[in-house]
Amino acid sequence: MTVSDIGALYVVATPIGNLDDLSPRARQVLADVAVIAAEDTRHSARLLRHLGLERPMLSLHEHNESGRVAQLKARLAAGEDVALISDAGTPLICDPGFLLVRELRESGYRVVPIPGACAxxxxxxxxxxxxxxxxxxxxxxxxxxxxxxxxxxxxxxxxxxxxxxxxxxxxxxxxxxxxxxxxxxxxxxxxxxxxxxxxxxxxxxxxxxxxxxxxxxxxxxxxxxxAGASPKAEDDEALVEAETLLKALLAEGVGVKQAAAITTRLLGGAKKAWYARAQALKDEA
The missing domain is CATH 3.30.950.10 (Tetrapyrrole methylase, C-terminal domain)
Known part of the structure; x- marks a missing residue:
């Protein structure tokens, strides 16, 4: 069986409130598929009525998803296209569908995202x-x-x-x-x-x-x-210690590159950063 012989699962984002946010591509997919797997078929029926569409639907929610996988795989294997929608927004984002998508992808079926609203x-x-x-x-x-x-x-x-x-x-x-x-x-x-x-x-x-x-x-x-936490301030004592070490090494005639390597080995941190600081100290001298 070739890819052209089997159906595809379309993961279709639906509006989170304003029904006009549904894309023309999403509407066309919903009009063309053989069946729509919906989190709540009663809720999604209102969207289809708004779009003037009548398509077969079956429920797919957290309590029955594992049992729907084989059923939907059989329909795809028969050449039917299937759409997956949730009550609102992008499926799988805090909504069902992960088990289905994972199984289909692992089995070689085509899964096509139809992007749209995400809260x-x-x-x-x-x-x-x-x-x-x-x-x-x-x-x-x-x-x-x-x-x-x-x-x-x-x-x-x-x-x-x-x-x-x-x-x-x-x-x-x-x-x-x-x-x-x-x-x-x-x-x-x-x-x-x-x-x-x-x-x-x-x-x-x-x-x-x-x-x-x-x-x-x-x-x-x-x-x-x-808001995220403010970036952690550098440890002032550690910086003072590092600069003291770099200055001492440079005063002894140690090269910038080697001074940075020694500082990194003794105190940790990024070698490039210590190299840049050692070079600056040398230039200031």
């Missing part, structure tokens, strides 16, 4: 926090002890931290963030692309106080973004 990417793009490096953590543990433990493990991370949170736990999560991160900047994005889309900016304690004053600010699904 945490949309939130980061408008939050005003650094995006050159970020750490997406999905949902924090539901229990307070687990949530506080996870947050404590992330306090020293320098990347922007990104979480999803539900409306019934957002207050507890903000309280735990305040306890772990203090006055660190936090940006909340809620109801993204919907009528009441809102970005709230401040430290966790002030955002929690705002929700207490205005309970409407605790409504909707949240993307929680926390």
């Amino acid at each position: 945490f990417v949309a939130a980061l793009s408008a939050a005003g926090l650094p995006t050159d490096r970020f750490l997406f953590q999905g949902f924090l543990p539901a229990k307070g002890s687990g949530r506080r433990g996870r947050l404590a493990a992330l306090v020293e991370r320098e990347e922007t931290l990104v979480f999803y949170e539900s409306p019934h736990r957002i207050r507890d999560t903000l309280a735990d963030i305040a306890g772990s991160f203090g006055a660190r900047r936090v940006v909340l994005a809620r109801e993204l692309t919907k009528t009441f889309e809102t970005f709230l900016d401040g430290d966790a304690a002030s955002l929690l106080a705002r929700m207490e004053e205005d309970p409407d600010q605790a409504r909707g699904e949240f993307v929680v973004m926390v």
Whole structure:
């Protein structure tokens, strides 16, 4: 059987709120596939009605995904194309589909991404926090002890931290963030692309106080973004020690390259950095 004889799985991103965010390519794929595997078929039926489409659907969620794999592989082997969608956004991002995609790729089937909306990417793009490096953590543990433990493990991370949170736990999560991160900047994005889309900016304690004053600010699904830790300051004592050693070596007539090598061997650090500093000290002499 050749690749052209078998079907492909299309991983289709769907809107996270505004239905007009669905791409024309995504609509065409949904119109053309033989079947759509959806996290909640009732929820996804509303999207198809909005698009004016009628396609066969079957459910694929966390409780039945492993059992659906063989069924969908059989349909693909028969030459049918299949679309995978979640309730909102990009499938597999805190949603089902990983088991299916892994099995299909390992079995040589074609898996095609149809990109589109993703809540945490949309939130980061408008939050005003650094995006050159970020750490997406999905949902924090539901229990307070687990949530506080996870947050404590992330306090020293320098990347922007990104979480999803539900409306019934957002207050507890903000309280735990305040306890772990203090006055660190936090940006909340809620109801993204919907009528009441809102970005709230401040430290966790002030955002929690705002929700207490205005309970409407605790409504909707949240993307929680926390500024990363400041880069650790260099150890001043270690720098002084290294410079003293470099100066002594250079005074004894040791070459810059060898002085850097000796300093690296004795004190650690990057040899290139010590070389640059040794050269600067030599030039200053």
